[in-house]
Amino acid sequence: MSFLKTSQIKSPWLMHFDCGSCNGCDIETLACLTPVYDVERFGIINVGNPRHADVLVVTGTVNPRNAEILKNIYSQMPDPKLVIAVGACGCSGGVFRDAPNVLGGIDKVIPVDVYVPGCPAKPEAIMDAVVTGLGKLKGILEAS
Amino acid sequence: MKMLPTVISNLFNKAATRNYPFFVRDPFVTARGELINDIDRCIFCGSCSRKCPSQCLEVTKEGTMGTWKLEFFACVGCGVCVDSCPVNCLSQKPTHRAVAVVRETIVMTGKLPEKPAKKTAAAPAEQ
Amino acid sequence: MCIEATPVTTAQLVAEVTKIKADGYRLVTLTSVEIDAENMEILYHFDKDLVLKNLRLTVKKGASVPSISGALFTAFLVENEIRDQFGITFEGLVLDYQGKLYNEVVQTTTTSPFCRMQVKSTSTAAKEVV
Amino acid sequence: MNLTTFYLAVAGLILAPLVGGLVAGVDRVLTARMQSRMGPPLLQPFYDVGKLWSKVIAPASHWQGLFVRWALVASLASDVLLAAGADVLMCFFVQAASASFVALGAFCGSSPYSKLGAQRELFQLLAYEPVFLVAILCMAKVSGGFDAYSFMASDQPLLYKMPLIVPGLLFVVLVKLRKSPFDISGSHHMHQEVVRGVYTDYAGRDFALLEIAHWADVTVVLWICSFLWATSPLAMVVTAFLFLFAALVIDNISARLTWRHMLKVVAPISLVLATANLLWLYME
Amino acid sequence: MARTVIPFGPQHPVLPEPIHLSLVVEDERVVEALPTLGYVHRGLELLATKRDYNQMIQIVERVCGICSMIHSLCYCQGIEEMMKLEVPRRARMLRVVWSELHRLHSHLLWLGLFADSFGFESLFMQLWKVREKVMDLNEATTGNRVIVSVNVVGGVRADLDEAQIRWIKDTLVEVEASIRSLQSTIMHDSTVCRRTRGVGVLTKQAAYDLGAAGPMLRGSGVAQDMRQLKYAGFDEIAFEPIVETDGDCWARSTVRFREALQSIDLVRQALDKLDGSELAVKVKGKPEGEVITRVEQPRGECLYYLKGNGDKFLERVRIRTPTFANIPPLAAILPGLDFADVPVVVLSIDPCISCTER
Amino acid sequence: MLDAYIGVLVLWPLVAGLACLVLKSPGVRSALVLSTGAALAVGALGVASQVPMTANPGFLSSQTALYIAEGAAFALPIYFLIRGLMEKHVLVIVFAIAQLGLAAMSVFGLAAPAAAKSAVYCDGLSLALVLVVSLVGSLICIFALPYMKHHEEHLHLKVTRQPGFFLILLAFLGFMNGLALSNDLRVFAAFYEATTLCSFLLIGHDKTEESKKSAFRALWMNCMGGVFLHGGIVLIQKQFGMADIHELMNPTLWAGASMLPIALLALAGCVKAAQMPFQSWLLGAMVAPTPVSALLHSSTMVKVGVFVCLRLGPVLESTTTGRVLALVGAFTFFATSALALGQSNAKKILAYSTIANLGLIIACAGIGTPIALAAGVVLLAIHAVTKGLLFLCVGDMEQTVGSRDLEDLRGLISKSPVTALAASAGAMAMILPPLGMLVGKWAALEAAAASPIAMVLIALGSALGVVCWVRFAGTLMSGQSIEAKTTHTSALTSTPILAMLAGAVGLGMAAPWFNALLLPASNIATALAGGWGLLPGLFIVAMLAWIIGMKVLGRQSAATLATPYIGGLPSVLKGTYVGPLGRNWTLTEGNEYASEIFGESKLTKFAGALAGALLLALVGGAII
């Protein structure tokens, strides 16, 4: 693959959005950045700005209010982009599926590329998800 | 300035990083990871599904066959079902379940206990 | 088993709260409970030196209750929450989210001047509100 | 202009951004190590730029593309000037032009964070520019000329005569590298109240070019710092590295300050020190 | 004077959680501030109508992942009070162990985020590095790193053996040493003090009257901590609330820092008091009546109001979490701040919006 | 031929002005103004081709001319005195009387000085001023035509007051040319006073309370300047008995002599150039209609002050007086740049920045080396064009938007793109290499090598200037898109703007070739050996950047724009976000002025005191 394509896989900038999570998954996502897990090994930087992000990591359940935000930031990310739904909540609404102000998982609002089960998902699982997502991206890039 | 010694010692000591996918640490034996069902032993009593706080288990019986369905992506891994199973056929691996690119439900079927058990392969089906 | 709580009426409420505050209590929170199809209960929890003192107010659903946020600024959040969840309106809320604290009702028209409902600056807030 | 100058200029044009990229790589690896992490590969900054280059994204303003390219041209021009041994003062002004374009582009953006970042970028410019200028004036005073070659020609390290400008230069390096405590207008991966400040609205290809411009800038700044010990090319490299290293250490042992503090305390102090040095040179 | 409106959040890199502040600034000084909530609201108090009182344990644990253990503790204590259950001593002590381990990891987490809010990346990294050891303790002893899920009505469902107790004690020695080595940075570093001292001051009177909770209250000089109520095993444990008097961000962070060390001590005390009693008592019947329980979470006082009517579904679960109490004081100190200090001050209340909104 | 050119330069405007007064028709007025512009351009270029030169045109060299000049030395102060008495303005009265006293002493008390050898002396410096007056000044007068029409509509005047207004405006051009060219101190002084008069009348033109106040403030300060000037002249008359400016500016003449007269003249220059602490008259003058501000108070008249100082340059070189003057200038540069940063009133920004740049030129004058003087001349010329451009732009914006506050001009690019872009370009021309102002600043810095404190102050001031102008341009450009509703601007408005823009950019880019054009005497190229050679290279780079930029711009203008990043809250309505209560709230923007650091009142007091002390040192140093 050309340098440009390789670099797309070697530099996944990540953005985390807490979409109504209980914080359990948030702190595990954050833990990925810290010395013991250090995802910067894969070139991952946690950016706060959708315009710079390649990978959107979403934790938590969707409610009508944050669904708008989620849609907005997703649409502000440049293509090609990956979405990772973290935790039972992000995947399906988890334990809160039946709560009155919960619409369900992230895929109710935006397309999800990788689902990470767990409550909370372990940092290792989140790293697996990024690797899986990049594999998917690589496939797309190679095909193009 | 106060952080200087820490920073310098970090620089000259080994990094705290576990090089994860290339180096995997042994899991803690007690860790509550992936939920598995030894379907041969399951009596499809439904106790697990009634107790599950996430309501992600569904146990149904039809004729001589029983079905045990787990919506894994809603399971919170609390282990309540494991504790409640009368025949201890449920258990949790110490490792986490692999990530997936599609959301799937685990469906397992087995014979109801009256007759001698015959196993059917676990068949994951897409939702 | 019931918790100890002094019953109050809507009319007495603010005076009672002011009195409790003067005794050195502070507001912990309000709890709203549905008692039957028509009636609601609002419990006011106060604390002083780890001891709770409660007021119990019974009102009709959809009723309007005087807000105590004028006397105790900190009540504004929970009163808004109760309005969101149980539809009880509070008169004289210092910061009124108009039933939209948590729940979404998207409006696309208003572009009212910014922050009519501003929070006052530190010292005055402490003084005026307390 | 003779042929050698021309070759040097071309070398400056090509090498300076590469060096800057490498500096960024070293920066990230060392920073990670100081934080007890393994850190990214050394070439990570290049991958980042490659990635950004291949991203498809709508611009936040029609003008940004223009200003990004102007900033890049100005940054590269300042490298070329320096490589060709031109007047360092002019080289500095050209580089300041680059910073101005970056801020201007940010002003044209649509996000309030971008604009706040632009304001802060200007305040930073205000804080470090005079210090940097005075440092260059000191060098010129000692070496007797304003061009880069005369800075490099002195047989005694300039540092002997200008110890007091070191804090000032370090301040400049910290600002230019966008390092704590002066990553005020936009830091790179740390979380900031202004998100990424001046960079908030730049994205995709524009952002990649901006990054290259930034590399070129970093090279110029470190290069000018290295004049302090310009007895041999190796000494210059070592000096530049020491400045970089010091900046990284400071980054890792301090919290971010506010622009108010920078303008009211840090900038005046470093300027007074630098001025004192200048006056001292005149007293001699 | 030129005014700028800054929509701050709900998605913002410096806010760990979705809260929105509409800030009006002049020269980067906040002149008006209006918070907006609702981005994490799930309505889980109302799930009580769909989940029985046992299943609700898992739900309330997820009011917030960070204090999950203490939420379920509070809830279980309420149910136990309604059902008049006597929790065995070992279970009560184990509850102290895990709740204090939670406090410890929460405070380390917070100190890291706080450092991050004023741009001190390496301090953040260092603190989270230390915290990983505590997470390992959680995972090895309970089965999960964050949501430990150990409480059941009537006791606990996990136990510690001798080897584990020894291991916990050893690890805590390391953790304590690492934390202490960062003490001077957190409390005395000049750049840190620049960003925290005198910033976001809440006076003792204001803190009390505005209903502040936890370190926010104690940082302003009020010595109130729900652990003084002697719930769980705290009746047998020597405990004094930690108080600072400055009322600024520095005081709040110092309170939390000292509490982290105190938690280590409390864990040790509780471990030493483990006896051979049961882990849980048998539960019979259904909860009935009205009860209020209060516990101290890392962020402050948490209050549960539970009402049962003899059914397996509770009639009302009402949760007042500490951050909920700290939002009004926050709203009161925002105006007048430097914009750069907004995240620092917001972080200084250790905001946990997920529990605020439930 | 030369005499004819000079005649056109000095007399034509006066005649045209009088014609304006008599023939009140607007059409005729426009024709007169336009033709004056053309005539002045011809005259100026004619003179330019012959520089350096001397001449003795009759209307300047005859005894009559000298009588007129001496008469003016009485007449003008008497007029001021009368106005002062009517207004009971003590300071005006005092200074007018002092001027009268000095005039009397000069005419009756001392022996008449030897007349100048040639009545006209024109070197690069004079030529620069003549070019500025004739080209920039004329363009501003043309711009004033539609502007004043508009202006009077706004004010709902029944009877137009434009004939008188244009008389003064045009006459002023003539006076300025005369001032630049005359080589006799007495004639020079008469023109100097005449500009004071014009300024007074024009500031007070609107006859509002505020304008009256400002006019009188300008009057008393400039009268004070006049006192310094006449004081200097009297002393020179006493000391040397000479009036030939050219000969007087010979450093050997002054070796060992008292520098007091030079200090006084410099002081007069400082007042006219509104240096700290005399800046307030120029700020007050901003109440006048914008062409007036542009013409008198930024691009031309105030240049008289720096012109005087630059003239004194050779004498000042490496003297205490010179060094102190350099400090005065550098300090003003720094302090007023800082003040400009704290302003949101666009005209005030321009005013402060003008004072600042004049300070820089005065600093060059104080340094007095040939290269410094050359830098000063470059700055003088380029500043006039650039600042003139900016003033015209602000004038136009003011009339399109109805406010002169920078905050209200935000996003002007989408309302009136031509003006906004021209203004932004002007702002850039103030700070960017290789454009002229920066080249001048750079030369000034290198020239200031002898004066470390001045260097530091210049460094500070230049950084402040960058901040101020980038923010200025950024604010105007802060709209998001290129597509815009163009408001119609009359040709008489846009042509001067575009011409000035071309001038500002072209002149700046042409800096490398100034040597040949303007400054044969002081060869700036050799003085700045290595550095100067860079400029053509930079010029090429700039052109390259321009081409790249235009291509990109062409491509970009088709792109659809992204929604703004605002924490996930952008609303479907442009310029709003979905905020509290689920409503759309307006996204207001404002600049930061760091008012606790750059606040006007505090800073002015402090800096004014310091500058005052410096001026005392200037005079004191000269006496000792």
Ligand code: SF4
């Ligand atoms: S999956 Fe579990 S830990 Fe994650 S947000 Fe949901 S409840 Fe919290």
Ligand code: SF4
């Ligand atoms: S064994 Fe258990 S699950 Fe089966 S019927 Fe009996 S009580 Fe129910």
Ligand code: SF4
């Ligand atoms: S582990 Fe918990 S959530 Fe998962 S299936 Fe079992 S009971 Fe349900």
Ligand code: SF4
């Ligand atoms: S409780 Fe055990 S035996 Fe019963 S259905 Fe579940 S898994 Fe099967």
Ligand code: SF4
């Ligand atoms: S400061 Fe600039 S060069 Fe350095 S790592 Fe960050 S973005 Fe790259």
Ligand code: SF4
């Ligand atoms: S590190 Fe913390 S503060 Fe920074 S973006 Fe992540 S959650 Fe937010």
Ligand code: SF4
């Ligand atoms: S304050 Fe609430 S959300 Fe935050 S950690 Fe505590 S319980 Fe959890």
Ligand code: SF4
């Ligand atoms: S707005 Fe402009 S044109 Fe109108 S009256 Fe005022 S100054 Fe004159």
